[in-house]
Amino acid sequence: MMAQVQLEAPRNAANGEEIHCVLGKTNRPLTLKFEDVVYEIKINNSCYFSRCCRVSNQTPKIEKKTILKRVSGAVLPGEMLAMLGPSGSGKTTLLTAIGGRLGGKLSGTITYNGRPFSNAIKRNTGFVTQDDVLFPHLTVTETLVYTALLRLPNSLTKEEKENHAKAVMAQLGLTKCRNNIIGGQFVRGVSGGERKRVSIGQEMLINPSLLFLDEPTSGLDSTTAQQLMSTLLELVRKGRTVVLTIHQPSSKIFYMFHKVLLLCDGHPVYFGRGSDAMGYFESVGHAPSVPMNPADFLLDLANGISSNDLEENDLEESQMALKQALILAYEHNIRNKLIGDLQWINNHSQEGIDEKNIAAWSTNWWQQFTVLLRRNVKENRHEIFSIFNIILVLFNSVIVGLLWWRSNVSHLQDQVGMLYFALTYWAFFALSTALFMFPQERAMLIKERSSGMYRLSSYFFARLAGTVPMELLLPTIFINITYWMGGLRRTADSYFKTLFFLLLNVIASQGLGLALGALIMDLKSASTLASVVMLTFMLTGGFIVQHVPAFIAWIKYISLFNYTYKLLLASQYSVGQMYPCGSSFCLVSEFPAIKLVGLDHVAFSGIMLVVLTISFWLIAYLGLMRVGVKR
Numbered sequence: 030m031m032a033q034v035q036l037e038a039p040r041n042a043a044n045g046e047e048i049h050c051v052l053g054k055t056n057r058p059l060t061l062k063f064e065d066v067v068y069e070i071k072i073n074n075s076c077y078f079s080r081c082c083r084v085s086n087q088t089p090k091i092e093k094k095t096i097l098k099r100v101s102g103a104v105l106p107g108e109m110l111a112m113l114g115p116s117g118s119g120k121t122t123l124l125t126a127i128g129g130r131l132g133g134k135l136s137g138t139i140t141y142n143g144r145p146f147s148n149a150i151k152r153n154t155g156f157v158t159q160d161d162v163l164f165p166h167l168t169v170t171e172t173l174v175y176t177a178l179l180r181l182p183n184s185l186t187k188e189e190k191e192n193h194a195k196a197v198m199a200q201l202g203l204t205k206c207r208n209n210i211i212g213g214q215f216v217r218g219v220s221g222g223e224r225k226r227v228s229i230g231q232e233m234l235i236n237p238s239l240l241f242l243d244e245p246t247s248g249l250d251s252t253t254a255q256q257l258m259s260t261l262l263e264l265v266r267k268g269r270t271v272v273l274t275i276h277q278p279s280s281k282i283f284y285m286f287h288k289v290l291l292l293c294d295g296h297p298v299y300f301g302r303g304s305d306a307m308g309y310f311e312s313v314g315h316a317p318s319v320p321m322n323p324a325d326f327l328l329d330l331a332n333g334i335s336s337n338d339l340e341e342n343d344l345e346e347s348q349m350a351l352k353q354a355l356i357l358a359y360e361h362n363i364r365n366k367l368i369g370d371l372q373w374i375n376n377h378s379q380e381g382i383d384e385k386n387i388a389a390w391s392t393n394w395w396q397q398f399t400v401l402l403r404r405n406v407k408e409n410r411h412e413i414f415s416i417f418n419i420i421l422v423l424f425n426s427v428i429v430g431l432l433w434w435r436s437n438v439s440h441l442q443d444q445v446g447m448l449y450f451a452l453t454y455w456a457f458f459a460l461s462t463a464l465f466m467f468p469q470e471r472a473m474l475i476k477e478r479s480s481g482m483y484r485l486s487s488y489f490f491a492r493l494a495g496t497v498p499m500e501l502l503l504p505t506i507f508i509n510i511t512y513w514m515g516g517l518r519r520t521a522d523s524y525f526k527t528l529f530f531l532l533l534n535v536i537a538s539q540g541l542g543l544a545l546g547a548l549i550m551d552l553k554s555a556s557t558l559a560s561v562v563m564l565t566f567m568l569t570g571g572f573i574v575q576h577v578p579a580f581i582a583w584i585k586y587i588s589l590f591n592y593t594y595k596l597l598l599a600s601q602y603s604v605g606q607m608y609p610c611g612s613s614f615c616l617v618s619e620f621p622a623i624k625l626v627g628l629d630h631v632a633f634s635g636i637m638l639v640v641l642t643i644s645f646w647l648i649a650y651l652g653l654m655r656v657g658v659k660r
Contacts, residue, residue: 155232430514
């Protein structure tokens with residue numbers, strides 16, 4: 030029995046007629062073809078820290094591992110292709126490759142209506158990852174509306190884009206939970222099935238001709254999984270091309286697939302109609318001994334397990350033999366026929382999408398900035414203004430105010446210590462908050478940038494504009510409590526200068542946290558490095574260590590603490606001011622904790638804080654350019 034490729038174009042799909050769905054007319058139907066796809070990766074078998082390697086003086090070896098081995102296939106508009114196989118068989122790698130999201134050494138031919146992957150194809154393609162990458166504090170409506178405002182073209186008005194989002198919610202059965210937040214690991218929200226449908230809805234907003242899904246039923250119960258697949262089948266009937274990976278579908282779900290591709294250790298062992306799969310394997314001598322789910326049977330075969338297994342001590346050899354037999358059977362019975370079918374598709378491929386009418390971005394820079402700004406404010410206000418943070422700041426403010434209760438210039442050491450504590454506390458607070466920002470959003474950034482949703486610059490500046498002002502509210506509350514309780518100089522000029530300089534320190538420290546987080550993107554490593562950097566700046570800031578050796582004193586010129594400390598001192602004291610020292614009066618500028626830093630060159634210190642802040646922002650931006658699509 031020969032496996033056949035279904036070449037008949039579905040009604041109202043490949044023949045170019047208009048297909049009407051809830052969003053109106055679909056984009057041009059797309060035929061996906063991939064031929065002899067091979068993907069290799071390099072593995073560094075380094076053994077620098079291995080004792081046996083040191084003894085034998087071995088050198089590290091770089092080996093190549095082939096993940097995909099001459100995989101071919103095609104899927105037409107109105108068809109659903111399911112890629113099955115055990116874990117590690119290459120399903121997700123293949124999906125990522127044909128979805129245009131895989132770099133590295135990839136060979137073979139992948140075409141969309143006979144043309145290679147392009148910006149136009151990207152704009153007509155949806156890609157749903159296995160993990161639902163969503164903002165936990167946004168509602169279902171907000172999630173889809175913000176995506177619509179970013180991904181839909183300017184030819185549509187804002188109201189039309191919002192209506193598109195509502196139409197997608199209705200189409201995917203999300204209307205009942207439209208006002209519920211998405212939720213996450215620590216935030217209760219919608220169910221797993223609803224989260225998956227929201228992820229699919231984000232891709233459906235652009236009315237894609239081609240939709241990729243990686244393990245869409247992962248983590249769902251059988252009923253929810255079947256409902257989700259029924260929804261996808263409805264999309265296929267409207268002329269879309271759907272490709273998905275799936276691990277272990279139920280028999281009901283299996284028979285929804287028009288085509289099935291079975292992978293075994295990167296090799297294809299079956300490609301054809303899903304309904305023909307059992308018949309094909311029976312024809313090559315592999316039939317189940319008892320009635321069973323076809324998907325389970327196929328996975329058993331791909332794992333090298335059949336109903337005629339040998340004794341357990343020969344199990345591994347039997348598995349290898351079965352896998353080789355399946356690969357040879359595919360080469361003999363399917364590959365040659367498939368090559369002919371793919372050639373037929375080449376000769377009858379439809380026109381590609383016109384690149385001339387496709388702009389680089391769906392929206393302009395300002396639209397992207399404003400939408401991202403609103404989204405960032407709504408999402409991050411819950412974290413920045415959490416009950417825990419507010420109580421923590423209020424508690425610390427009162428404690429500091431009580432410890433330094435009504436200190437005055439006669440207690441100069443106490444006042445100077447209070448100022449240094451304030452700048453240290455808020456420097457660490459701002460840095461620790463900013464440090465987690467980009468690593469936590471890395472998956473979201475890669476997902477949205479890979480789909481061409483927005484420019485990196487619009488994302489970065491919207492992130493700054495939405496986060497920096499909110500980060501300034503809590504230190505403002507802190508100063509308003511501790512300034513008056515601590516007995517600092519009671520003049521408007523001194524108060525506003527102290528507040529301004531402390532907020533400038535917060536912004537600079539936040540910039541440092543953004544830079545370290547963007548460069549390292551690993552929370553544990555970034556936190557360790559940030560602690561070392563901040564402690565070094567603190568020790569060389571001029572208050573704790575007043576006699577720093579010359580060979581290391583240069584650090585103070587890049588220390589945020591040094592410049593902020595000088596500015597805070599200048600906001601409270603002036604050159605020539607006296608303070609009681611014993612039975613006489615002494616110059617404030619000669620006080621040991623002030624003399625080293627000095628009360629001069631105040632403007633220069635302010636300029637240096639601004640320069641350092643901008644430098645940190647630039648480093649953070651350059652760090653983000655390494656993440657996702659560089660555009």
